Amino acid sequence: MTTARIDIDVLRVFRGPGGAHGNTLGVVRDGALVPDRASRQALARQLGFSETVFVDDPERGVLDIFTPGLRLPFAGHPLVGAAWLLDVEVLELEVGDVFARDDGEFSWITARAEWAPPRTLRQYGSPAGIDALEVPPPGEWVYAWSWQDEAAGRVRARAFPGRGDGVDEDEATGAAALLLTHRLGRALNITQGRGSQILTAPGADGTIDIGGRVHLEEVRTVEFETVDVPAG
Template identity: 75%
Template sequence: MTDYDVLRVFCAANGGYGNELGVVRDGSVLPDREDRQALAAKLGFSETVFVDDPERGAVDIYTPTLRLPFAGHPCVGTAWLLDVPELVTPAGVVGARLDGEFSWIEALPEWVPPRTLRQYADAAEVDALPVPPPGEWIYAWAWEDESAGRVRARAFPGRDDGIDEDEATGAAALLLTDRLGRALNITQGRGSQILTAPQPYGWVEIGGRVFLEGPEKQPRSAGY
């Protein structure tokens, strides 16, 4: 059996919404990348994290179809779960901290794969968008209240892996924060909340609420 935890990351104030995340705390049970990729595909979360060293915070992140050097909501959720001051990702060392109900990480925009940040006239236009065909990774956004830094957003990964829309995406929020150069309060998907803030030397903080749904077990089968 492969044990894993299920978290919801970037939840709303009432504990609802958030993007689901699978975390395999003992990555040694699946040391091979092919097996990890197969499990990530089988679980079907937008990302699944394998923890290779819980004390150092060394992690390995997968979508259902590919391995990522860095991703926002997996790092926010895993840092909260492990309660560590940093995570070690292939992209670099991610700072982490807890502040009341929010879990925060600090990362660099250059760690994020290319995303198309597409601005719309208002939140209603973003709400009405259909899911685009696979191809381009699109972060659709509009101001809800520009003076207050409130943003409405939706994320379309453009992958042919069953994830048509991501409920909450920290990496895309990081890129938007870097572009706009200001702190943001983002409502994404059906109602998830992402907070961001620029930091010195190009770093960006991303924060949100994390809830533990519970531990699960994935039966071993061919390839696991």
């Protein structure tokens, strides 16, 4: 192994109305500094964010997304954050092109529900029931939700990845919000975790817009060990 130093942009994505909360995201702007999948996985595990993004082409918006335990072809909060940081209109992913825009307060992406990894969407009777939940043991990925105000499309939610990789609860999850919006077929205003806010709106063409506030918290320099990959 070889020890290296690298700068990580640390963002907060899906912050609440007062600017608090939001899900932490690590972005490696120069993905070439961590070129192989094993080293990227090791760095994502070291950082411990729910997701870390490696930028392979900032102009075309080519990204690689990792949780502490696995690589993801699509994830909501990393794409909203990366689109805001890179200021691009299109992100190129394996699943397809994700269009992005910014309205001054919220950063938005347009995606399809079939791109999201499977989640168990579990409805509860009240927001109090959601607040009282304890972290379940590792197993299925659960998005627990209830109506706060059904007429207004306001939802209370919490997310439990169940992966056993150190992220017991995900503060704000765009992919799960995408799936819930697809199931309910309507625009939603979701309060997730401690107070993060996710906005969604289904389009006429089957796409769904996902939006939230993004803030750059810091640029952090970290030391990490690259994983030696055998030639061939």
